[in-house]
Amino acid sequence: MSNLLVPGVFAAGCLAGLTLNVLDVSIPDLHGISIYILYALMLQVGISIGSSDNCSQILRTMRPKHLLIPLATVIGTLSFSAVVGLMLSKWSIADCLAVGSGMGYYSLSSILIVQLKSPSMGLQLATELGTIALLANIFRELFALMSAPWLRRHFGKLAPISAAGVTSVDVALPTIMRISGSEMVPIAIFHGLLIDMSVPFFISLFCSIS
């Protein structure tokens, strides 16, 4: 998906919501409808991972030690997010872990958090946390893209892959190829695919802890 499309659509939605608010038009129960769209989305996420052409091909070239790279990304992101959770008094550690679990997948993580948290914390707080997840994961993608040359220079070829999180398989892949070299592409795709699968898992796990 194009880089600007997602924030653009979100901003357009904000503008529409603001206009409706100013005009004093009440909005229908969007939450009830969107849960079914979410189920359809999850089905599509599964289908797209399962049917991806290079999936099995890349899996064959990977060795067990390559699992350590996505593992480092996940452990690093989650442990540091937990530390932030200790500092932010408004949110629990699990809430911050749910935001961190987005790993740069801002569209999915924000939607999931709003849906999964609203039964327990209410729509207001859940929307706030979802907004934080959206922004935090947009920032992550932006920083990962901008800092890729610097990360490569100081921390090695794997650092831009890890920083990119889930986007190492799509948005950040061209940058990684240019900065870290084309031999890193299978590792980047493998990393991104595994993180991709871990995002819904970790978010629903941390959202179930209140």
Place this chain on the structure above:
Amino acid sequence: MIILVFIFVGLIVGYALRRANILKKVNQTMPLTICVMLFTLGITVGNNSELLGNIGNYGWQALVLSIAGLAGSILFTIVVSSLFFKNAKDEKGGSNE
């Protein structure tokens, strides 16, 4: 956890039918679905004056969380690189460290 069931079913369907052309369409419908949901989320946020008034407050919390996530993953990747990927040629850029 019900969403994981949907993903799992999708994975099986996707893998079983990976040769079918119809599945290529998923790569077009998925961004569309995400856009619909994000637009809906946008309406909820824009319609919520309390949330919109505090957007700066959420912005810095998001900033702290994103920097923490980046720093953590880079740190652990440095450890993994130096322990397990030493032999790969030129794993480090070499200008620092």
